[in-house]
Amino acid sequence: MADITMYELPGCPYCAKVRSKLDDLELEYDVIEVPRSHGDRTEVERVSGQTGVPVIIDEAHDVDGMHESDDIVAYLEETYA
Template sequence: MTDPALTLYRLQACPFCERVVRTLDEHGLDYRSRFVEPMHADRNVVKRISGKRTVPALVDENTGVTMSESANIVDYIEKTYGEGS
């Protein structure tokens, strides 16, 4: 079994993160969740991968895309993995 190509960096109970989770689940996509530090200043792992400390952040190894902001991520998932893609 291989690791999923999608990794979502997120916080517990974050409504923006949950929006992305719902979209990933709706499309039946396998992904890995990485829960990050709640304190913004301590999110160095997210800063290293996306250049920002904000969550959610998505890394897609299939396409080489790394992005943040839930609306952008949802749009990306729809366009990349939605019907007709």
Template structure:
């Protein structure tokens, strides 16, 4: 089994993170969750991958995209993967 192409950096009980999780689940996208430090100043792993310490953040190995901010992530996921599933029947 291969690793999921998307890694989601998130916090426990974070409503913005949950918004991204709901979108990933709705689109049927496999992903790996990495829970990060609650203290903003200690989120060095997120800073290394995305350039900022904010969550949620995703890394999509399939497309090479790394981004944060839940609204941007949801828009990206829908734009990139929503049509992919429907393309076969169109």
């Protein structure tokens, strides 16, 4: 199991942006696909307080439920680049 977990929805362009950065940085990460319906996204809501994706958890740096793709990409650059 990787330190980074990403919650995503297939086909989501914001999720693809984060996934691309993770791949560019050659980071290992686990993916959890969320349901299409926001009402069914109980797990991502539990970890981030909201139902939008992408969301990441980075156990190595005590990051729980970071959302907003631009914020995630900036964090990954700052932490791992």
